[in-house]
Amino acid sequence: MPHPQTQPDSDAHPAGPLPLHQFLTYRLSRVQAKLNAQATRLLRDTSGITLAQWRVIALIGAAGQTRLSALAREAALDKGLVSRNLKTLIGDGLVSTRTDDSDHRAQILQLTRTGQDIYERTLPIMQARQKRLRDGLSETELESFRRVLDHLEIAAEE
């Protein structure tokens, strides 16, 4: 008896609710993918940079001056990833580096003039997008959403 199933075969699940839909992690990853795609599109069309590049630029722009390790640590980004993105950003002339005098391993990162321009031009665009995403959501809903995210994040660390 290899098939202790209720129904034999044919009309099993033509378009019914798939089992994955009950999993909130599945919903989460779908939504996240779409949001990423949207952000990537937006950045490509308006500023010609990738999402990962934008994250690095935003971090440097906000900090004014940092080092790779600080970025990676504070934003919980992978060192290697940041390093690679940085390489292209430096190549494109958006970020400048100079080695730290007091620590010759470290490099001090800073936006160039061009990088600063892009930062200042892109920041409001991305903030406007965030506003658009939140549009129609009440403050209560947002708070609850953040609470659930916090909860999930903690629950995921086990």
Next chain:
Amino acid sequence: MPHPQTQPDSDAHPAGPLPLHQFLTYRLSRVQAKLNAQATRLLRDTSGITLAQWRVIALIGAAGQTRLSALAREAALDKGLVSRNLKTLIGDGLVSTRTDDSDHRAQILQLTRTGQDIYERTLPIMQARQKRLRDGLSETELESFRRVLDHLEIAAEE
């Protein structure tokens, strides 16, 4: 004057709230990454399969019988991705295929005995995990969470 900034340099942002933290998309991607990592660990330790493989198995297991295109369409997974995962699943003897008689392009997918076993063993594990994740969250919070996810998903499609 390349620096029209308020503060010159040093104590810019030692550990203050980074700009990214206000972006809920950033929070979302962080949480999602951690959840994924957790699921990957869990599956590796208990069933020896990857997350993507599990998704495919779960879909086939629930449907009983399907075709690749149906899976990809209904679960909004990439065709190529499913195809590759399927290849290893077939190689590992978890999924069997036979070409559809009424459509020689299509293949009918089904779990093998082993695949079925893994499915039946893994499903409760994953459901228990979902339960654990939800633990401590009220039904109201979950509903609100899903509503916000729906909202974001729609808002991301533009």
Next chain:
DNA sequence: ACAGTTTCGTTGACGGGTCAATTAATTTGT
């Protein structure tokens, strides 16, 4: 002063995921 450890950043390898091109089979329109 110097062996051991830690930290900084780079790099290689790998899996996950998306996109586009391709082949083969099927359906559609005339």
Next chain:
DNA sequence: ACAAATTAATTGACCCGTCAACGAAACTGT
């Protein structure tokens, strides 16, 4: 009946993100 369009599945190219290994520089303790 047959050319054109559609659909099924595979494949290759590519980016993103994670992990581990590494060389170089800097600390640590004795």
